[in-house]
Amino acid sequence: MLNLNDSKVVSLVMTGLFIRYVQRLAIFVPSLPDFCVAIFFGFSVMALKYYVVICLVTLMVLGCGGGRKRPKTARVAGTVYLDGKPLEGVEVSFLSDEFKGYGKTDSSGRYELVQGAVPGVNKVYFSKIKPGAIELDPEAGIDEEQLRAMSMAEDGGGGPADIGGEIIPDHYSDPEQSKLTYDVSEGGDEAADFRLTSN
Numbered sequence: 768m769l770n771l772n773d774s775k776v777v778s779l780v781m782t783g784l785f786i787r788y789v790q791r792l793a794i795f796v797p798s799l800p801d802f803c804v805a806i807f808f809g810f811s812v813m814a815l816k817y818y819v820v821i822c823l824v825t826l827m828v829l830g831c832g833g834g835r836k837r838p839k840t841a842r843v844a845g846t847v848y849l850d851g852k853p854l855e856g857v858e859v860s861f862l863s864d865e866f867k868g869y870g871k872t873d874s875s876g877r878y879e880l881v882q883g884a885v886p887g888v889n890k891v892y893f894s895k896i897k898p899g900a901i902e903l904d905p906e907a908g909i910d911e912e913q914l915r916a917m918s919m920a921e922d923g924g925g926g927p928a929d930i931g932g933e934i935i936p937d938h939y940s941d942p943e944q945s946k947l948t949y950d951v952s953e954g955g956d957e958a959a960d961f962r963l964t965s966n
Contacts, residue, residue, distance in 0.1 A: 782824060782827060837866070837882075838863075838865045838866050838885050839885070839886070840866065840868065840882055840883030840884055840885055840886075841883050841884060841885075841886050841951055841952065841953060841954065841955035841956070842879070842880070842883050842955035842956075842957075843861060843868060843870075843879070843880045843883055843884045843949075843951055843955060843956050843959050844870075844877070844878065844879040844880070844956070844957050844958075844959065845877070845878060845956070845957070845958055845959035845960040845961065846872075846875070846876045846877050846878070846960045846961075847859060847872050847876050847878060847893065847960070847961050847963065848876060848960070848961065848962045848963060849934075849935070849963045849964070849965065850963075850964055850965055851962070852876075853872075853875050853876025853877075854872060854876050854895065854963075855872055855873065855874045855875075855876060856871065856872060856895055857871065857872040857876075857878070857893050857894070857895045857935070858870075858871050858893065858894040858895065859871065859872065859878045859880070859891070859893055859961075860891065860892050860893070860894075860942070861880060861884035861885075861889040861890075861891055861949065861951070862889055862890045862891075862892070862942065863884065863885040863887065863888075863889045863890075865885060866884070866885045868880035868881070868882060868883055868884035868885075868889070869881055869882075883955065884949075884951045885951065886951045886952060886953045887950065887951060888948050888949070888950050888951075889948060889949050889950075889951055890942065890945060890947070890948055891945065891947040891948060891949050891961065892939060892940055892941065892942050892945040892947065893935045893939050893940055893961070893963065894933065894935060894940050895933070895934045895935050896932045896933060896934070897932040897933075897934050935963065936963075936964075936965060936966070939963050947961070
């Protein structure tokens with residue numbers, strides 16, 4: 768049985784539907800007299816229609832297959848504690864060579880990575896900005912990550928930027944300093960808990 772979630776199956780089905788649509792349109796397209804087409808193109812109107820269909824399908828297939836595929840990920844969830852207490856509003860990041868998984872803790876300290884993480888060893892780091900420490904303007908499109916990027920640019924682009932107000936110690940919040948890793952299993956993990964300390 769075909770899995771309709773498979774992008775290749777969906778692409779083939781869409782290509783087939785597109786071909787049928789163009790073939791039906793080609794029947795109703797008013798054609799030039801055969802002798803004019805023969806003079807200018809060297810083949811019949813019907814052949815010209817099929818060449819156009821083939822060119823369109825080829826362009827469509829090449830266009831659909833050019834994107835970079837996202838790596839296979841697994842579901843990851845858990846709880847973040849700081850000094851033994853569940854911590855709300857912590858941004859959790861799992862970083863591998865090919866993908867970055869992201870999630871945020873709720874009021875009970877529980878998080879789930881939005882798109883999961885790549886199975887295998889991932890570097891893990893956390894961020895939580897003290898409320899009121901910095902002014903964010905979501906309407907203008909300025910969030911914490913953009914502030915970090917702007918700060919890095921002002922500092923000459925060298926290394927992660929300190930935007931102030933970070934509650935999590937540097938050895939957990941700085942991607943370069945963090946020594947925390949997590950080995951994500953192929954089947955995913957429901958209890959990827961982290962117990963952080965203030966010192």
